[in-house]
Amino acid sequence: MHPADAVAHLCTCGAPLLARYDLARAGATLTRDALSTRAWDLWRYAELLPIRDLPRNAVKLGETVTPIVPLANIGEAIGIEALSVKDEGTLPTGSFKARGAAVGLSRARELGVKEFAMPTNGNAGGAWAAYGRRAGMRAHLVMPRGAPLIHRHECAAVGASLTLVDGVLADAGRRCSEIVREMGMYDASTLREPYRIEGKKTLGFEIAEQGAWEVPDVILYPTGGGVGMIGIIKALHELIEIGLIADRLPRMVAVQSAGCAPIVRAFESGARESQFWNDAKTVAYGITVPKALGDFLVLDAVYESGGCALAVEDDAIVRMRKRVAESEGVILCLEGAATIAAADQLRASGWIREGERVLAINTANGLKGDLTASAP
Numbered sequence: 095m096h097p098a099d100a101v102a103h104l105c106t107c108g109a110p111l112l113a114r115y116d117l118a119r120a121g122a123t124l125t126r127d128a129l130s131t132r133a134w135d136l137w138r139y140a141e142l143l144p145i146r147d148l149p150r151n152a153v154k155l156g157e158t159v160t161p162i163v164p165l166a167n168i169g170e171a172i173g174i175e176a177l178s179v180k181d182e183g184t185l186p187t188g189s190f191k192a193r194g195a196a197v198g199l200s201r202a203r204e205l206g207v208k209e210f211a212m213p214t215n216g217n218a219g220g221a222w223a224a225y226g227r228r229a230g231m232r233a234h235l236v237m238p239r240g241a242p243l244i245h246r247h248e249c250a251a252v253g254a255s256l257t258l259v260d261g262v263l264a265d266a267g268r269r270c271s272e273i274v275r276e277m278g279m280y281d282a283s284t285l286r287e288p289y290r291i292e293g294k295k296t297l298g299f300e301i302a303e304q305g306a307w308e309v310p311d312v313i314l315y316p317t318g319g320g321v322g323m324i325g326i327i328k329a330l331h332e333l334i335e336i337g338l339i340a341d342r343l344p345r346m347v348a349v350q351s352a353g354c355a356p357i358v359r360a361f362e363s364g365a366r367e368s369q370f371w372n373d374a375k376t377v378a379y380g381i382t383v384p385k386a387l388g389d390f391l392v393l394d395a396v397y398e399s400g401g402c403a404l405a406v407e408d409d410a411i412v413r414m415r416k417r418v419a420e421s422e423g424v425i426l427c428l429e430g431a432a433t434i435a436a437a438d439q440l441r442a443s444g445w446i447r448e449g450e451r452v453l454a455i456n457t458a459n460g461l462k463g464d465l466t467a468s469a470p
Contacts, residue, residue, distance in 0.1 A: 117335045136296040297326055324388055357403050358404060
């Protein structure tokens with residue numbers, strides 16, 4: 095156990111720290127009736143968020159509950175009658191990274207943090223830069239030089255300090271660690287601080303509530319660092335414990351690109367953690383993570399839920415984005431399109447069964463990426 099009101103990063107064993115709550119106390123006030131009177135935003139789940147004085151310390155940019163959009167035409171075409179997508183692109187800064195930034199930086203501000211550093215593939219940097227500015231903090235971001243140009247502009251627009259490095263996210267992470275050591279600042283890297291996951295888990299709360307407190311049969315999540323998947327499972331366990339949902343988990347699917355699939359390789363061998371993926375490259379840039387710090391937590395979520403991990407080819411991702419846009423009017427990010435391509439493969443193989451309710455996660459606004467992207 096670590097003290098909750100001190101700045102903390104990893105456990106002494108090197109593993110991520112996870113926030114715990116007095117669930118009996120939380121469940122006394124976090125009820126369906128209480129929720130019916132609250133604002134339709136992620137802060138509605140305050141009892142299960144780590145900010146002690148939320149009115150004073152919450153950093154807000156308008157974090158609305160994101161819509162779940164049925165994909166009836168694509169669903170019919172691939173044989174999944176009840177196929178939907180949760181569109182995280184409607185959040186501030188255009189991606190689900192706003193969840194982690196809002197909660198993570200609210201708690202950081204409460205703990206007295208004034209500046210922070212983090213590596214990013216793009217969307218996380220944009221979110222943490224914007225929320226950091228809102229909180230009055232200085233942001234130092236390290237980004238691979240090959241990240242989409244829009245993310246550089248996004249970070250610069252709010253006055254963040256940006257360092258570009260050659261290579262992939264792992265290389266950005268190494269440079270970020272050097273900056274943290276040299277400048278003595280707060281390390282906001284994925285899972286190196288305990289509260290980003292607490293923001294991401296609100297995705298799970300919303301999925302349960304929007305489903306009238308029944309979870310889908312299958313959730314497909316585009317997996318790089320995998321914090322969203324870890325958060326969804328954490329959220330559902332908390333809701334089960336306080337009695338808001340039944341004791342049943344959806345089968346979680348970790349979707350990766352064939353060009354960077356360390357979680358898939360680990361799953362296929364029955365491993366508990368992944369190995370570094372050399373020469374990682376995919377058109378879905380946001381999931382180009384050769385080795386995630388919380389890989390064992392992602393794999394635990396897959397194994398526990400009876401799920402799976404699946405890699406899809408870049409050309410299938412690009413084709414599916416086009417199909418969804420033309421048939422549904424929904425422009426997915428490439429990472430989100432990967433989940434629909436995976437659903438297509440899993441239904442064809444019989445892993446997704448007839449009549450199952452399937453939810454895909456679209457992690458960012460499709461207009462933030464390259465709409466002309468093609469498979470390399």
